Each structure stands twice: as structure tokens, then as C-alpha cells.
Amino acid sequence: MRTVYIFILSFLFTAFSSAAQNSFPSAENAAANVVYPAGLQADVEYLCSEICEGRASGTAGGSVASLWIRNRLAKWKLIPMEPDYYMLSRENGNAPLFHSVGGMIESNFWLDNGKYIIVCSHSDGLGRLGEHLYPGADSNASGVVATMKLAHLFSSMKMLGRSGSTSLIFILLDGKEKRSAGARDLVCRIKEGRFKDPRHGKIIREKDIRMLVNIDQIGSTLSPVHKEKCEYLLMLGNNRLENGLSETASIIRRECGNKMDLAFDYYGSKDFTELFYRLADREALGCCSCPMVFFTSGITMNNNKTRDTPDTLDYDVMKERILFIFHWLCRII
Numbered sequence: 001m002r003t004v005y006i007f008i009l010s011f012l013f014t015a016f017s018s019a020a021q022n023s024f025p026s027a028e029n030a031a032a033n034v035v036y037p038a039g040l041q042a043d044v045e046y047l048c049s050e051i052c053e054g055r056a057s058g059t060a061g062g063s064v065a066s067l068w069i070r071n072r073l074a075k076w077k078l079i080p081m082e083p084d085y086y087m088l089s090r091e092n093g094n095a096p097l098f099h100s101v102g103g104m105i106e107s108n109f110w111l112d113n114g115k116y117i118i119v120c121s122h123s124d125g126l127g128r129l130g131e132h133l134y135p136g137a138d139s140n141a142s143g144v145v146a147t148m149k150l151a152h153l154f155s156s157m158k159m160l161g162r163s164g165s166t167s168l169i170f171i172l173l174d175g176k177e178k179r180s181a182g183a184r185d186l187v188c189r190i191k192e193g194r195f196k197d198p199r200h201g202k203i204i205r206e207k208d209i210r211m212l213v214n215i216d217q218i219g220s221t222l223s224p225v226h227k228e229k230c231e232y233l234l235m236l237g238n239n240r241l242e243n244g245l246s247e248t249a250s251i252i253r254r255e256c257g258n259k260m261d262l263a264f265d266y267y268g269s270k271d272f273t274e275l276f277y278r279l280a281d282r283e284a285l286g287c288c289s290c291p292m293v294f295f296t297s298g299i300t301m302n303n304n305k306t307r308d309t310p311d312t313l314d315y316d317v318m319k320e321r322i323l324f325i326f327h328w329l330c331r332i333i
Contacts, residue, residue, distance in 0.1 A: 034152050035322050037315035043145045044219065045310045048135035055136060056127025057175045058096025065123055065144075066099035069172045072148055076155035078103025079198045081169065089185040091178065100182040102171040104198060105154045107333075111165040116197075116208055117333060118169045121147045121215040122176035122183070122281050126304060137310045139303045142219030144172060146295075146322050153326050164333030166210060167197075176281050183281035187288055212285050212292040213329070218321055219313035223298035225263045230314060232261035233321050236273055236294040252327045260324050267298070295325060 046052070046068065053061025070085045081087060081102035089098045101123070107113070121143035125136030135141075151170040157163060175181030189195040195204045221230035235249055246264045253260055266272040276282065276294065285292060302308040 034156065035149050035319050035326075037319055040145055040149070040219075040315045040318055040322075041310060041313075043148070044137055044141045044313060044315075047141040047144060048137050048310050050133070054127035054134045055123060055125040055141075057098055057124045057178050057181070059127055061127060062124055062174065063099060066101055066172075066174065069101045069123060069144070069148065073101065073103040073151065073170070076103075076152055077159070078105055078151060078155060078170065080104075081171070081198055087171070087182075087185070087189075089175075089181065091175075091181045096178070098174040098178070098181050098185065100171060100174045100185065102169060103151065104170075105151070105158050105163065105168045106199060107165050107167045108163045112167075113165045114208065115166045115210045116169055116204055117166055117211045117213060117329070118171060118186075118209060119147055119150060119213045119215070119329075120171040120173055120183075120186075120281070120285075122174070122180075123172040124174050124176055124178075124182075126177060132306050134304070134306055135309050137302075137308050137313055138217050138220045138297075138300065139308060140176070140216055141310075142217060142297075142313060142318060143215040146215050146218050146318070146325070147172060149322050150326055150329070154329075164330070166333040168329070168333065173281060180281045180284040183284035187284055190288060206289045209288065209290040211332075212288060212290055213325075214282055214285060214292060214294045215296075215325070216280060216282075216294070217296050217298070217300075217303065219315070219318045220297045220300050220302070221314040221317050222300040222302070222312070225261050225267065229261045231259055231317055231320060232263065232297070233324060234263045234266060234294075234296050234298055236264065236266060236276060236296070237291065248331055249324075249328055252331055253324065256324070256327050258320060258324050258327075260320060295321070297321070 047065055052065045055062050055065040073085050085101050085103055087100040087102050122140050123144050126134035154168055173182035190206055193203045197204055224230055225232045266276055302312055
């Protein structure tokens with residue numbers, strides 16, 4: 001009887017392991033079900049619409065955008081990181097109230113390694129300045145939509161009983177334009193022991209976080225790495241980046257038939273690559289001791305301008321970028 005019991009357990013473990021290793025769909029299936037250009041454009045257009053008013057922190061438009069994010073995470077049944085998904089905070093106890101939104105997709109129960117990967121992007125923008133509306137399509141409606149699509153993809157996999165050994169936490173950070181208030185609040189929560197696994201209340205410490213993945217400005221093709229090649233993506237890592245991740249990215253590109261022109265520095269400049277880790281939310285996130293990867297399509301002449309509108313983005317290429325990040329995450333979780 002004991003032999004039979006051990007055999008059954010072995011069979012189940014093998015089955016779960018096999019499922020985890022072969023659990024993720026092809027790029028074509030993922031695109032057909034979740035990620036397609038028209039859907040990406042519709043989401044970006046909503047976040048850039050008059051109702052969201054440029055998504056400035058502390059405004060009605062910013063709250064509308066946060067609610068849109070919250071409702072989608074709830075629809076996809078991510079586990080809320082805080083009650084009702086809102087990770088509320090105030091800078092020094094003063095207004096405005098920042099509405100970061102976060103949810104988790106738990107790992108495979110049988111394979112859980114007790115680790116986490118945080119995927120984040122900032123959801124706020126400049127809003128209205130005087131009579132001018134700054135829609136912020138590339139900066140950073142594109143990053144929000146990319147992060148949300150990744151959450152949707154992994155949620156779909158989880159509902160099919162397919163997941164990896166590492167839990168994924170998706171956070172849309174408010175307050176980037178207010179001295180990265182949302183990112184600084186997240187880091188404070190982690191360092192002060194206030195960042196907890198919503199399933200059982202276990203404190204998530206820096207050593208438990210395998211990686212921070214930051215997505216910012218990922219919809220444009222106006223600043224290609226190599227001239228006349230619009231299918232490109234910058235994948236930048238800090239000095240704590242795990243060995244082999246760039247090699248893994250190259251492998252994924254080959255296996256998926258992805259023709260993305262990958263760059264692992266900022267247009268060949270070491271100085272600009274380092275500078276990017278002192279800009280925006282990455283300066284705050286860099287205070288954590290865990291590795292960080294930053295995905296972007298680069299700065300363009302439209303950033304922080306009223307002309308950063310949805311019609312300036314390339315949604316076919318944006319789709320390919322999202323699918324690349326999805327397959328890369330599949331490999332490392």
C-alpha cells in the first residue's frame with residue numbers, strides 16, 4: 001500500500017511539473033485571446049480621454065483611471081494586495097491621496113518557491129496645465145495597458161490551472177509626477193515590513209522579491225535602436241540583475257519567432273543607461289536590494305507634450321513587445 005501511495009504522489013508531482021513547464025500559450029493564441037492592436041488602442045484611448053483628464057494624481061480624472069484599473073484586476077480575479085485593491089497613501093500625511101492599485105496571481109501550489117516578481121508601471125500623468133490637456137499616451141498609458149495585459153494573460157493561465165513557481169504581483173503606481181510618491185510608498189512598505197502576501201499575511205521582504213519589472217513608455221516606434229527597424233525594445237537591467245537574463249531574452253526571441261530588435265543598453269550609451277536608473281520611479285525602486293529590469297521604447301519628442309496622443313503609437317509593435325515580455329516572464333517564473 002505504501003508503494004502505491006508513493007507512486008501516486010510521484011505521478012502527481014511529475015504531472016504538475018510537466019504542466020508548469022508546458023503551461024503557456026503560443027504568441028499567436030495569446031494575441032488572439034487577449035493582446036491585439038485594436039484592443040490596445042481602445043484602452044490607450046480611454047486612458048487618454050477627457051474623462052481621465054490626463055490622469056493627474058489627486059484629480060477626478062486620476063481617480064477614474066485608478067477605478068478602471070481596479071475593476072479590471074477584480075474582473076480577472078487577481079488577489080487584492082490591499083482591501084479593494086487600493087494601496088492608498090499620502091505623502092507626509094498630506095493631500096493628495098495617491099491611488100496605487102495592486103493585485104497578485106499566486107504561484108502553483110505544488111511548486112511554490114516562496115518568491116515574488118513585481119511588475120509595475122506608473123498610472124498618473126501631467127493632467128491639465130492651464131488650458132492644455134496632456135493625454136500621456138506613450139507616457140504612460142502605454143505602460144499601464146502593457147502591465148494590465150500581462151496581468152490578464154497570467155490570470156487566464158492561472159484560471160486554466162497553469163502557473164509557475166513564483167507569485168506575480170502587478171502594481172499600477174500613482175504619483176510619479178509627484179516625486180514618485182507611489183513608488184516610494186511601495187519601497188517603504190517593503191522595507192518597513194508592511195508589504196504582505198494577501199493570502200496569509202506573511203511579510204514580503206526584499207530577499208523574497210526575485211525581481212522588480214518596470215514598464216514605462218512602451219508604445220512608440222519614433223526612436224528605434226537601429227534606423228528603419230521599428231520592431232525594437234530596450235531591456236535595461238541594474239547592476240543587481242541576475243546573470244543570464246539577457247541570454248534568456250535572446251532565447252525567447254528565437255523560440256517565439258519574435259523579430260524584436262533587442263537592446264540591453266540605452267542606445268549604446270553606458271552613461272545614459274545609468275541615468276535612466278536615476279529617473280522617474282526607478283530612482284525610488286532602486287532603493288530595494290533586488291534586481292530590476294526596465295522595459296521601454298525610449299524617449300521621444302512627444303513626451304510630456306500635448307501631442308503625446310493615442311494616434312502616435314504603433315499598436316502592432318506594442319503587441320509584439322507585450323508578448324515578448326510575457327514569454328520572458330513565463331520562462332523565469
